[in-house]
Amino acid sequence: MTLRLIQIVSASGERQLVAATEDGAHLVNGVSTTYELAKAAISTGAALAAQVEKQGLGDAVDVAVALSEGRVLCPIDHPDASHLHVTGTGLTHLGSAEGRDKMHKAAAQAEVQTDSMRMFLMGVKNGKPAAGETGVQPEWFYKGNGNTLVGPNAPLTSPSFAEDGGEEPEMAGIYVIGDDGTPYRIGWAIANEFSDHVVEKQNYLWLAHSKLRPASLGVEILVGELPKDVRGTSRIWRGNEVIWEKPFISGEDNMSHSFDNLEHHHFKYELFRTPGDIHVHCFGTATASFADGVKTQDGDVFEITADAFLYGLKNPLQTEVERKVTVTAL
Structure with a gap:
C-alpha cells in the first residue's frame, strides 16, 4: 500500500499530519508534522508506514478541500x-x-x-x-x-x-x-x-x-x-x-x-x-x-x-x- 504524507493546517489553525493511502486520507495521531513522525520512526527503528500504524489514524481529511482553502503546507519543514x-x-x-x-x-x-x-x-x-x-x-x-x-x-x-x-x-x-x-x-x-x-x-x-x-x-x-x-x-x-x-x-x-x-x-x-x-x-x-x-x-x-x-x-x-x-x- 502506497503511503503519502501531507502537512496541513486545520480550519481552527492547528498543524496536522495526514497519511494518505488507497483507503483514503486520515490524520496521524500523536504527531503534527512529518519531522516528528520521522524522528519517532528513527528512534524506534520502524519503517514510516509501521510508525504510522503504531501512532494510529484519526479523522478523515479531504485534502482537495484543504488545498482549495490554502491550508496545505510544504510537506516537510524544521522547527529551526x-x-x-x-x-x-x-x-x-x-x-x-x-x-x-x-x-x-x-x-x-x-x-x-x-x-x-x-x-x-x-x-x-x-x-x-x-x-x-x-x-x-x-x-x-x-x-x-x-x-x-x-x-x-x-x-x-x-x-x-x-x-x-x-x-x-x-x-x-x-x-x-x-x-x-x-x-x-x-x-x-x-x-x-x-x-x-x-x-x-x-x-x-x-x-x-x-x-x-x-x-x-x-x-x-x-x-x-x-x-x-x-x-x-x-x-x-x-x-x-x-x-x-x-x-x-x-x-x-x-x-x-x-x-x-x-x-x-x-x-x-x-x-x-x-x-x-x-x-x-x-x-x-x-x-x-x-x-x-x-x-x-x-x-x-x-x-x-x-x-x-x-x-x-x-x-x-x-x-x-x-x-x-x-x-x-x-
Missing part, C-alpha cells in the same frame, strides 16, 4: 529553518546537457565541447556504478535553508536584482539525519527548483548565484521507492492561457546517474550528516521553458504534475520590492 538545507544536482538526466550546452556555446561563440557537456558525459560513463563501487561525482549546488522553501500555491519570490525567474520541474529527495549521523530518506516530492537562467547563461561560473532562489515542494511526500520511469508535464499559465507546456521525464531509467550515487556524493560530507537536520535535495531535470525562449513575468503561474503523485504543484511568480542592503561595521 537554519537546520533545513535545500541543495541540488544538475546534468543528471539524459538530455539535460543539450539546453545547457547550447546556452554556453552561444555565450562563448565557439563550437567546442563545453564544461557542461564534459561533465554530463562523465555521468553517462560512470554515473551508475555497480553495487559497492563509487561513481563519478555530479554537478552540485546550494539553494538555501528552510526559509527558501515554500509549499503549494505559495509565491516563488524572485529578488529585485534577478534577470530571470524560471521553473525547473524535478524530483526531490527528503531526508532526516539520525542522532548517529545516518541519513534517512523519508521519500520523494515534486519540486520546482526555481532558478535564474539568464544569469547562468552569461557565465556558467555564476551558476551558484543563479541557484540562490526559493524552491517549492508539492502537496505530498511519496514514501518508499520512486518509480524508475516518472512522466510529468510542466506548464506556465498567464491568466487563463497556457503560454508554454512540455512533458518531462524523471526516474532512474531516464537519468545518467543513479540516486544511490547522487546521495553518496551529497552525504559523504560530514557537514551534511549533522544530527537532527533535514535535507531537501533536488535531482535535476532536462526540461525548462527558458530553453524555448520563454520570458516569465510577475503573475505567471508555474504548474507541475507527475504520474507518481496524486496532486500537482502550482506557484505564482512574484518579484520582491527592491531594497538596499548596507553592511554596518561594529
Whole structure:
C-alpha cells in the first residue's frame, strides 16, 4: 500500500499530519508534522508506514478541500529553518546537457565541447556504478535553508536584482539525519527548483548565484521507492492561457546517474550528516521553458504534475520590492 504524507493546517489553525493511502486520507495521531513522525520512526527503528500504524489514524481529511482553502503546507519543514538545507544536482538526466550546452556555446561563440557537456558525459560513463563501487561525482549546488522553501500555491519570490525567474520541474529527495549521523530518506516530492537562467547563461561560473532562489515542494511526500520511469508535464499559465507546456521525464531509467550515487556524493560530507537536520535535495531535470525562449513575468503561474503523485504543484511568480542592503561595521 502506497503511503503519502501531507502537512496541513486545520480550519481552527492547528498543524496536522495526514497519511494518505488507497483507503483514503486520515490524520496521524500523536504527531503534527512529518519531522516528528520521522524522528519517532528513527528512534524506534520502524519503517514510516509501521510508525504510522503504531501512532494510529484519526479523522478523515479531504485534502482537495484543504488545498482549495490554502491550508496545505510544504510537506516537510524544521522547527529551526537554519537546520533545513535545500541543495541540488544538475546534468543528471539524459538530455539535460543539450539546453545547457547550447546556452554556453552561444555565450562563448565557439563550437567546442563545453564544461557542461564534459561533465554530463562523465555521468553517462560512470554515473551508475555497480553495487559497492563509487561513481563519478555530479554537478552540485546550494539553494538555501528552510526559509527558501515554500509549499503549494505559495509565491516563488524572485529578488529585485534577478534577470530571470524560471521553473525547473524535478524530483526531490527528503531526508532526516539520525542522532548517529545516518541519513534517512523519508521519500520523494515534486519540486520546482526555481532558478535564474539568464544569469547562468552569461557565465556558467555564476551558476551558484543563479541557484540562490526559493524552491517549492508539492502537496505530498511519496514514501518508499520512486518509480524508475516518472512522466510529468510542466506548464506556465498567464491568466487563463497556457503560454508554454512540455512533458518531462524523471526516474532512474531516464537519468545518467543513479540516486544511490547522487546521495553518496551529497552525504559523504560530514557537514551534511549533522544530527537532527533535514535535507531537501533536488535531482535535476532536462526540461525548462527558458530553453524555448520563454520570458516569465510577475503573475505567471508555474504548474507541475507527475504520474507518481496524486496532486500537482502550482506557484505564482512574484518579484520582491527592491531594497538596499548596507553592511554596518561594529
